[in-house]
Amino acid sequence: MHDVTHVLIVLFVAYVGAQLGAEVAQRLRMPAVVGEICAGMALGPSGLGWVASGESLDTLAELGAVLLLFSVGLETRASDLRRVGRVATYVGVAGVALPFALGVGWAISARFGTAAAMFVGAAFVATSAGITARVLAELGIVDRLEGRVILGAAVIDDILAMLLLGVVTALLRGGGVNAIGLALVLLQAVAFVAVVLLVGPPAMRRASPYLEAPVNPLSPLTLVLAGCLGLAAAASQIGLAAIIGAFLAGVAAAETSQRHTIELQTRPIMAFLVPFFFVATGTKVVLGHLAGPHAVLTLLLITAIGIIGKLAGCGLGAASLGMRSALVVGVGMVPRGEVGIIVASLGLAAGVFADETYALLIAMSLLTSVVAPPALRALVDRERT
């Protein structure tokens, strides 16, 4: 019985810590994620030592990440993709390519192996659509041209990030194998994403009426969640990250007519599980790795790389909108969040890189998310006066 007690105490402390952290962060006009991860750092082994990861917390964290990416997918409508237009596509593609290239470049210069360097690069890629969307809404510019371009580009960004993550994990798995084996693994990764992305949405559009068939009044939700667990398990089984499957399940579920109900009902489940993911992420950061002049300099360097990569990549992609708008789009795409953090967690779990790199990547993600919103606010305010 002692075990159950211990698990419950850890979960209680982690959950309360996450709520306190999120509250403080949001009151300071920072994203909730920042507070939740800082709470994890404070509670973790290198802080107070009250919460250490174990199988129970890790499983809840994994489910939290799965649900989080499911909900990101749910906000990604395949039909929107066709409408976002050329500029958003340029912004999305350039905003993935440049940060990835810069990240890989830094990692190679810091003497990482090829596979590890690509993993590090992947952690530089994904814009947190959630953070940007919230700031845009606060500023009331969601419907302005820049707002639409940013949100459209974020969708393309998410999908490219998933594809990239698939390729990188496949590369990792195939590391050391011959060129043909490697090509097959890559092909499998790309094929999984492509097939689910092509087959899933139309299938779900047709399946909508059947989702209501079961007796269970919550059945559209429960059936879709079963699909999410299934695709996550399938992705994991073929060597991709589980969250890729969850994301694709969300994209497919977004096409059902019960989309809004599912979104609404997913929120309480996320409110219960996602904090465990961010706290667990924080507990794994060894705070010592962020102290000392060398660590601080490295952190500042990779944060600068992270910011410049997105700013330049997305700004160039949006150049046709004019200098000022391109700047707004570039800054709006800077915040990293969930996906980059999950990529870093995957890298740590797979032993691709050491504690130090993990701590730096998490801190970099947090810093970009803390820095970008006030910059965006300042830019838009200056424009208005």
Next chain:
Amino acid sequence: MHDVTHVLIVLFVAYVGAQLGAEVAQRLRMPAVVGEICAGMALGPSGLGWVASGESLDTLAELGAVLLLFSVGLETRASDLRRVGRVATYVGVAGVALPFALGVGWAISARFGTAAAMFVGAAFVATSAGITARVLAELGIVDRLEGRVILGAAVIDDILAMLLLGVVTALLRGGGVNAIGLALVLLQAVAFVAVVLLVGPPAMRRASPYLEAPVNPLSPLTLVLAGCLGLAAAASQIGLAAIIGAFLAGVAAAETSQRHTIELQTRPIMAFLVPFFFVATGTKVVLGHLAGPHAVLTLLLITAIGIIGKLAGCGLGAASLGMRSALVVGVGMVPRGEVGIIVASLGLAAGVFADETYALLIAMSLLTSVVAPPALRALVDRERT
């Protein structure tokens, strides 16, 4: 990475199995629980062997049980208790006392030790308010006198069952200690329930406005869930069952003005987690222990004891309503469910009794829940014609 894959596959199979089982059961007009547990039996080690319990599944199951009892508590308003009247109190008390006495009696005659016998007795006690309420609603008699007595008595039944479970787990922990130590442990159990029950609801009534204070729009839910985890951990820490704390947290949360929102938002979380509890419960049933003439006879015997105990106890309690109404009340109180099943799981986990007893108690709970609803329907239909 393999571990994550394995956990996701197990969770996927368990979740899909639970949904299939619930669907089949409900189509056959049986409670969903029956189908979910049967799915667990089929998938478990003594069935197909696709789902075996491990820390991840167990933790999700534990959280499912915690949420389930939280929601039972949420339906239990302290203020209702004062209104249910004398008859419901008699029904509740007699309906707990007699099944407990009969259960203990059977267990002692079957050569169980004192502590184990009391645990077995406790598994005979709790009526599943959910199953009865659903049948009453289907028959359209929730508002009839018998319906109100049954639902009122079910509330008292739940609280007495929790108190009894507290005493029994305390007894178990104090087993072999001297009389004073034992008395202290018992006192602690009763004091925990009494204090939380007296302090919690008024405190939550006053706390209602503050639940909206945090930035997080889901904060009433998340704060109350944190309280639920905290009380579950506290109950577990002092040697009681975690679900007792969760139940009391629910009773306290029922007094907030956000009660309905919390209830609504708890449902999707339950829809995700509770099936894992019932499937896990089913997987632990060794099917072999339910086969063979001896096992079947024992099962029929304890099911008869379970039915007669409730029927007679509750019927006597409702005698003042007249023969026919007393019978309706008695039959309405027969279905056991969640709580009895959780008590049996706790007994198995604590090593109080062996696999055989666990299998029999689970099967007994299921049988009472399968038998009572049609009997209740038949009774009410005959009355109408």
